[in-house]
Amino acid sequence: MNLDRYRPENLRRPSNGMINIHPIQRGGILTDEARRIINEWADGYSVCDLCFEGRVDLIRNPPIEEFKRDVAEFLNMDDVRFTAGARHAKFVIMAGYAGGSVVLDSLAHYTSYIAAELNGLKVFEVPNSGYPEFKIHPEGYAETFERIKEETGSYPSLALLTHVDYRYGNVADAKEIGKVCRDYGVPLILNTAYSSGIMEIDGKGMYVDFIVGSGHKSWAATAPIGILATNFENTDKIFRKSKLRGDWSGRAFTKKEVAFFGCSPVYGLPVMTLMASFPAVVKRVKEWDKEIEKARWFVREMEKIEGVQLIGERPKAHTLMHFETPTFHMIAKRHKKRGYFLYHELKKRGIVGIHPGMTKNFKINVYGLSWEELEKVANAFKEIAEEHGVEVED
Numbered sequence: 001m002n003l004d005r006y007r008p009e010n011l012r013r014p015s016n017g018m019i020n021i022h023p024i025q026r027g028g029i030l031t032d033e034a035r036r037i038i039n040e041w042a043d044g045y046s047v048c049d050l051c052f053e054g055r056v057d058l059i060r061n062p063p064i065e066e067f068k069r070d071v072a073e074f075l076n077m078d079d080v081r082f083t084a085g086a087r088h089a090k091f092v093i094m095a096g097y098a099g100g101s102v103v104l105d106s107l108a109h110y111t112s113y114i115a116a117e118l119n120g121l122k123v124f125e126v127p128n129s130g131y132p133e134f135k136i137h138p139e140g141y142a143e144t145f146e147r148i149k150e151e152t153g154s155y156p157s158l159a160l161l162t163h164v165d166y167r168y169g170n171v172a173d174a175k176e177i178g179k180v181c182r183d184y185g186v187p188l189i190l191n192t193a194y195s196s197g198i199m200e201i202d203g204k205g206m207y208v209d210f211i212v213g214s215g216h217k218s219w220a221a222t223a224p225i226g227i228l229a230t231n232f233e234n235t236d237k238i239f240r241k242s243k244l245r246g247d248w249s250g251r252a253f254t255k256k257e258v259a260f261f262g263c264s265p266v267y268g269l270p271v272m273t274l275m276a277s278f279p280a281v282v283k284r285v286k287e288w289d290k291e292i293e294k295a296r297w298f299v300r301e302m303e304k305i306e307g308v309q310l311i312g313e314r315p316k317a318h319t320l321m322h323f324e325t326p327t328f329h330m331i332a333k334r335h336k337k338r339g340y341f342l343y344h345e346l347k348k349r350g351i352v353g354i355h356p357g358m359t360k361n362f363k364i365n366v367y368g369l370s371w372e373e374l375e376k377v378a379n380a381f382k383e384i385a386e387e388h389g390v391e392v393e394d
């Protein structure tokens with residue numbers, strides 16, 4: 001065993017000091033406020049010093065119970081729990097419908113499929129419009145519900161919509177889909193991994209029954225932490241308390257919520273950084289327009305490079321974007337570094353986050369970049385293209 005490799009000086013983060021445009025990284029960068037509390041709360045079960053009720057979400061000092069209510073208000077829902085991530089939140093909800101069926105949009109994240117599989121739910125997909133926009137239309141939900149009714153004799157137990165998908169960064173029409181689901185009486189989960197925490201979310205206004213969010217992806221928190229919000233009608237089902245009694249000891253745990261392993265898996269830094277960043281998050285969602293303006297500017301600049309084309313919906317309504325880049329792919333074919341050339345060229349310019357080896361198409365996220373950083377990234381791509389003989393418009 002070589003324990004030297006674990007010395008702090010050998011555990012430096014390679015991306016330190018670089019501009020990170022990896023899609024999953026932008027919304028999880030800690031706020032200054034969160035950075036200030038890290039040391040104090042970094043020990044193991046730090047928040048459990050003053051736990052009197054045996055559940056993290058009921059702790060009053062630090063003010064987690066109040067925080068839970070504020071997050072519910074922020075999403076315009078009734079009640080909230082903290083989970084180990086958006087994936088765990090989906091698992092918890094689907095556990096309430098175990099053995100049933102669930103309709104997913106065909107751009108759903110793998111964790112939506114896995115949560116269904118682990119709970120024995122049959123999965124049906126809502127098609128998307130395909131190349132080049134890949135849009136999910138509200139009628140698709142109604143059509144899929146009818147198809148399931150025809151095939152199985154009943155409507156599905158549950159539906160899920162990926163508010164912003166991780167592949168194209170399309171923003172789905174959650175309100176219209178929420179209406180369709182309400183009309184059919186099918187409860188809807190809105191997966192806001194790429195929206196809540198950076199965009200304003202009005203749960204009741206969109207007729208959704210459940211919201212799942214990702215603290216480490218979009219709420220400037222330390223991993224792992226997710227958000228599960230719901231309305232009062234569902235709390236008994238989803239936040240179900242333990243009914244079991246030990247057959248020999250007679251022990252019971254009536255306050256413990258079963259789907260959260262009795263308490264919650266996020267004590268310590270994840271919940272504390274989520275809380276410390278919350279005031280900044282409440283503020284930043286109001287600045288979303290500015291982020292879109294930057295995103296659209298960036299698309300225009302990228303498309304000045306010969307062959308580069310945005311895919312997914314237009315105009316861009318989110319900061320996560322997907323480009324087709326056949327000209328970069330041509331360069332890769334004759335470059336001695338092959339597909340890795342782009343990654344290396346960007347790294348030389350202080351930019352990380354493009355998947356090494358990817359040149360045919362790639363995804364990036366410009367959320368929270370300053371104009372200066374954004375220009376630096378756009379110029380890097382243009383410069384790399386020009387240096388390899390690709391035309392760039394002025």
Ligand SMILES: *Cc1c(COP(=O)(O)O)cnc(C)c1O
Pocket residue numbers: 024084085086087088108109111162164165166191193194213214215216217225226
């Ligand atoms: C990133 C992502 C997830 C996973 O979120 P976790 O909080 O890490 O579980 C789920 N769904 C979508 C759409 C995502 O983009």
